[in-house]
Amino acid sequence: MPFKEGDLVVFLDHQDRSFRKVLKEHGRLQTHRGFIDHRDLFGKESGSAVRTSKDKEFYVFYPTLVDYTMNMPRMSGIVYPKDAAYMLMWGDIFPGARVVTGGVGSGALILALTRQVGTTGCVFGYDVRQDMLDHAAQNVSELFGEVPPQLTLKIGNLYREIEEDSIDTVMLDVPEPWEVVRPAAKVMKPGGVFVAYCPTIRQVDILTQELRSSTSFGLVDTVEILVRSWHVRERSVRPNHRMVGHTGFVTIARRIIRVRPPVEALEPEAEFSEETTTSDTLNE
Template sequence: MPFRENELVIFADEQGHCYLQRLRQGGALHTCWGQVRHEEVLGLEPGCRVATTGRKAFMVFYPTAMDYTMNMPRKSGIIYPKDTAVILVWADVFPGARVLCGGVGSGALLLAVLRQVGPAGLVVGYDVRQDMLDFAAENIRNYFGESTPNLVLKKGDVYGPLEERDFDRVLLDVPEPWRAIGTVLDTLRPGGIVCAYLPSITQAEAFHRALRQSKAFGLVETLEVLVREWHLEGRSVRPKHRMVGHTGFLTFARRLDRQLPAEGLEPAPGENGEPPGEGSLSAFPFQEGHREALEGDGER
């Protein structure tokens, strides 16, 4: 389909440098090699080649989700595509799924989850800052257009009670996800999957341990994703000297259908970084009923 006015495109050179643009009459891509007027692109097919006034060649395509994510405006760090790809598969985010996201940031993960669940799904995103919600909403609109009826953004704290129930997946991008375990128990249906993205191994270890100690989750695993590209040119075949290394840790777990006694649990670190008293459940903000189940006979 030929490029039309107001469509998003990506200008890419042979070295992989990309520039995200929205085509407009009178608009232009400005680079250190000169400019390309948007009128030169309108009506051409994706994959066409154009040249700047300085004779620098660019290819023009519709942006993939990765192109857009890596070039969209940011007000915070993002979850990078290499981690997002694993989240979508490991957490089994499927078409029609109901997904709750705690911490929306600039909207990178929201964008991928919205595409995955499709129009039959529902994505609810929470953040404690209204400016981040507004910023993420603008990035989502810029990619999908004005119509995203299956996205609901709310100002709120996932560490406290939420009204959502029977969700298929919960994805957390917050500093202390162990404080959201009670919320996850209330929100996530039995058999549902929770995932947390965390930048440091101490955070990942605390959440991993808290999930196990809660006795409410099974198949707990923590991993990281490394991507290494290769240089392939003639007889020169080797890994590239630079790689996309550590960005964050991913922890996944599945919610069990009932709670087991909490005897002998050692909870995750509290807000001061020190572990609470042995056997205490004070680090877990369980909602009413969950704490009783953990401290009682396990029946709900």
């Protein structure tokens, strides 16, 4: 689809540096490598090469979700694409899914969820701050052209109550995700997925203890996603010296229906010592 006025585009230079712009009749991209008038792009296709006033080459694309997420305006930290991709896959987000998420923040996770559930699904985004909701709505509108009907952004405290029911997935980026375990259990479908993003291992520890002591969740697991790209040239193949390291941890659990308390509650872990081992051996 050819570029036209009002389109959101991304300019990429030879070092893969990106510049996000909305095309305007009298707009101009100004860089140290020269300028490009927006009107010179009208009618060109995504992926076209253009040259600046200093004869330097740029490529122009419609932004992918990753392009937009990494370049959108922010009022807070975001869930980065490497973590969001894992969360969507293990969170089993499908077209038609009903998903509750919070906090909304700058909207990175909201963007991914909204696109993934499609027009037949629902995403309910909670935040305690109206300015965050407004900022996220602005980012969503810039990428999609509007706030899609499948997305509902609302003021609310997930620690106290989730108003919706029949929820397939609860996906969190909040400071105390363990506070949402009980409210989530009340509204999730059996077999549903609980997903939480935590920057620190202490948060993971508290959350995991809460999930494992609950009669409503099981199959608890935590992962950390590390991404390393490779330098591949004709005579040089090696890992890049820089890599995307720690950003956070992702904890996953499943909504289950237990007929008895957790095993941990029934069978406390035995404490072994040299004396106990010797005594047990002699009594056999």
